[in-house]
Amino acid sequence: MSRILLPFITYIAFLAESTVMQVLAPEHYGWDFLMIPHFAMVLIILMSCYLKPSFGIVYGLIFGLFADLIYTDLIGVYMFSTALVAYFIAVLSRYLFSNFFVTILLSVLGVAGLEFLVYGLNSLIGIADVKMADFFYDRLLPTLILNAVFTIIVFYPFAKLLRKIEG
Amino acid sequence: MPQFFSNKRLIILLASIIVLVAMIGFSMKDRKELSWPEQFLKDTVGISQSLFYKPANSIAGFFENLSEMKNMYSENKKLKSKLDEYAELSVSVQDLKQKNRSLKGQLEKEADLTEYQVKEATVIGRSPDRWNKFIFVNQGYKDGVKTDMAVVSPQGFIGKVTRVAAFHSTVQLISDNDQNNQISAIVEGNKRIFGTIEGYDSKKQSLLFKEIPINAAIKKGQKVISSGLGEAFPRGLLIGTVTDIKADETDHTKIAYVKPAADLYDLSHVTILERSMQQLDKNEFKAKEEE
Numbered sequence: 001m002s003r004i005l006l007p008f009i010t011y012i013a014f015l016a017e018s019t020v021m022q023v024l025a026p027e028h029y030g031w032d033f034l035m036i037p038h039f040a041m042v043l044i045i046l047m048s049c050y051l052k053p054s055f056g057i058v059y060g061l062i063f064g065l066f067a068d069l070i071y072t073d074l075i076g077v078y079m080f081s082t083a084l085v086a087y088f089i090a091v092l093s094r095y096l097f098s099n100f101f102v103t104i105l106l107s108v109l110g111v112a113g114l115e116f117l118v119y120g121l122n123s124l125i126g127i128a129d130v131k132m133a134d135f136f137y138d139r140l141l142p143t144l145i146l147n148a149v150f151t152i153i154v155f156y157p158f159a160k161l162l163r164k165i166e167g
Numbered sequence: 168m169p170q171f172f173s174n175k176r177l178i179i180l181l182a183s184i185i186v187l188v189a190m191i192g193f194s195m196k197d198r199k200e201l202s203w204p205e206q207f208l209k210d211t212v213g214i215s216q217s218l219f220y221k222p223a224n225s226i227a228g229f230f231e232n233l234s235e236m237k238n239m240y241s242e243n244k245k246l247k248s249k250l251d252e253y254a255e256l257s258v259s260v261q262d263l264k265q266k267n268r269s270l271k272g273q274l275e276k277e278a279d280l281t282e283y284q285v286k287e288a289t290v291i292g293r294s295p296d297r298w299n300k301f302i303f304v305n306q307g308y309k310d311g312v313k314t315d316m317a318v319v320s321p322q323g324f325i326g327k328v329t330r331v332a333a334f335h336s337t338v339q340l341i342s343d344n345d346q347n348n349q350i351s352a353i354v355e356g357n358k359r360i361f362g363t364i365e366g367y368d369s370k371k372q373s374l375l376f377k378e379i380p381i382n383a384a385i386k387k388g389q390k391v392i393s394s395g396l397g398e399a400f401p402r403g404l405l406i407g408t409v410t411d412i413k414a415d416e417t418d419h420t421k422i423a424y425v426k427p428a429a430d431l432y433d434l435s436h437v438t439i440l441e442r443s444m445q446q447l448d449k450n451e452f453k454a455k456e457e458e
Contacts, residue, residue, distance in 0.1 A: 015212070018292040018303070019219035023227045027432040032372075034297050069205055070212050071294040071301070073329075073345065076190035080183060122298045125191065127344055130369065139297075 002164045006047075007059075009158075013039035014063055018071060026142070034139045035146040038111050040067070041082060042151050043158065045110040048090040049103055050162040056086035074125065081117035085110045100155065107151040108144050115140055199314055206332040210307070213335030217291040217305055224435055282443040283317075283401040286310060290434050291335070300343040300367075302326075302434060307334040317393070317400040317440045323428030324350075324393060324404040325437065340431055341374055341406070342367040352376060352406055355390040359383065364391070364406060364425065373410060373424035381419050385412055391425050401442045 021037040040063045048056030064082035068075045089110045096102050119135055122128035130139070201209065288304035306312050308331045316328045318338045327350075330337040339348055344367055354360040362379040379385055389409045395402025411424040 011215075015215055015219055015292075017295040019216050020223045021295065022293040023220070023223045025432065036296055038295075066208070066212070069208055070303075071296065072299045073194065073301075074191050075194040076187045079190075080187045083183075084180075118296065118298070121191075125195070126346065127298050129344060134370070 002161055005161065006165060009161075010040055010043050010059060010063060013043050014066060032138065033142045036115070036139065036143045037150070038114060038143070038147050039150055041085070041111060041114055042107055042147055043154070044082065044086050045089050045107050046103065046151075046155070046158055047162065048086045049093040049098055049106060050159060051166060053087065053090035056090050057083050060084075060086035074127075077118060077121045081114050081121070084117065085113045088113065103155065103159075104148060104151055108148050111144060111147045112140065115143060201330055201332060209330070209332040209337075210334050213291060213303060213305065213332070216303060217289070220291045221289070228435075281395070281402045283440040284443060286312065286439040286441070288312075288318075288437050288439055290437060293434075298344075300340040300431070301329075302338045302340065302437075304336055304338055304437060304439070305334065306439060307332050307336050309333050311441070312336050312439055313399075313441075315399045317404060317442075319404055319438050319440060320429040320434055320436075322405075322430065324400075324406045325427075325429045325431060325434065327400070328439065338437070341427065342369075342431055350400070350406070351394045351396055352391050353394040354383075354385055354409075355392050360385055361394065362423070368424065371411075371424055373426050374407060376409070376423040376425045377415065377420065379421040379423060381414070381421055383421065385409060385421065385423055387411065390428075391423075395442075399442055401440055404440075 017037045017039055021035075021039075026033060026035055044056050044059045044063065047059060060083035061079055064079035065075070067078040067082070072078065089106055092109075093102075093106060096106070119128055119130075128135075286306055288306040290302050291305050292303040294301040304318075312328055312331055314328055314331055317324065318326050318328060324341065326338045326340040326343070328336050329339040339345065341348070341350060341364060346365075348365065350364040352362055352364050360379060360383045362376050364374050364376055366375040366377070367373070368375060376391060387409055391406045391409060393400045393402060393404040393406060405428045407425040407427040409423045410426045413422055413424075414420075415422050
């Protein structure tokens with residue numbers, strides 16, 4: 001049961017990025033910073049921390065591909081970045097204690113890694129034309145705060161589910 | 168220092184970077200149609216997106232209405248005074264329309280660049296990362312939507328259809344920074360000033376209106392509309408107003424900053440336009456040339 005639940009919950013988080021969070025986006029209220037939801041990525045990071053590394057990588061590849069096909073015009077950018085971040089988090093979490101604070105830290109680190117990878121790849125192609133300082137203050141910091149809050153909210157219920165799957 | 172990559176993994180990483188470059192290269196080609204797995208995925212996700220977006224939007228709309236109620240009284244007053252003007256205006260519009268029709272009849276011209284048919288569509292989602300500026304709507308090729316159709320909101324032009332699945336399609340907003348995202352535009356009231364809208368300045372929140380001739384008499388506050396030439400868009404869709412002008416250093420032209428007329432963030436219902444005047448088919452075009 002909980003094995004079916006896992007892809008379903010990740011899919012819901014993936015959908016929430018483009019629907020619910022877009023209704024609540026800060027641009028609606030005239031603020032000029034960007035809060036980018038990476039909810040599916042956060043859940044994949046939590047999977048990498050608690051399950052086998054292959055879980056995080058496979059989910060990263062699948063949901064990265066979804067994001068590429070549906071939310072962007074280029075295939076490969078999110079697929080590569082999400083899987084790579086999932087792998088690094090899986091390796092890092094083997095060397096750290098798995099408690100609440102370390103997991104939040106890893107989640108922030110992972111989302112920052114994803115943002116930097118995507119920013120780098122998009123700058124290379126020419127889609128992103130934002131200066132580094134603007135990227136950092138207007139985009140990265142608010143994004144990290146939003147996703148850290150999301151991690152704190154889902155941490156306990158989701159970690160419980162993951163422990164059940166691990167058996 | 169933990170060992171991140173064994174030799175085998177390093178090879179996998181290098182191979183996946185090669186695959187990444189190949190996939191980006193493949194998708195950067197100018198593809199007109201989606202393959203069937205992409206269409207299937209788009210429709211499946213589209214259905215679940217509309218399940219989420221509509222309730223979320225209506226709840227947000229409810230709270231917005233609550234806060235708007237405060238200044239309803241003064242707004243109402245303003246609107247009432249506008250209403251009188253409106254009656255006057257609508258009479259003159261009817262008059263002009265009739266005149267236009269009769270003049271066209273005299274010219275024996277069936278369709279021109281300004282005419283179009285409309286399709287209503289509801290927005291069901293938006294790209295979450297702001298590098299790509301796409302919105303998703305619930306109309307696909309089964310409803311007659313094709314690529315490169317113009318999309319407008321009640322305030323003005325917002326973008327064009329780029330990807331079409333059976334029941335859903337993707338709209339690229341004018342603010343998207345893609346190199347292929349160009350719209351030929353003119354300054355209203357002065358047919359001589361041609362240019363293309365390409366690119367977006369996110370700091371100024373303005374579109375860049377490029378390739379204007381250096382001696383063109385473009386002024387702040389002028390309205391920019393679509394020219395209807397070259398693309399499948401009708402003529403005369405309001406894009407925005409000129410806010411600033413500067414010279415382009417690289418070539419001998421001017422750049423104008425254009426503030427978009429439509430609010431590109433607050434979109435819930437949009438209209439897809441199909442130009443009545445058909446573009447010439449390529450075969451047809453050749454046949455005509457041979458004649």
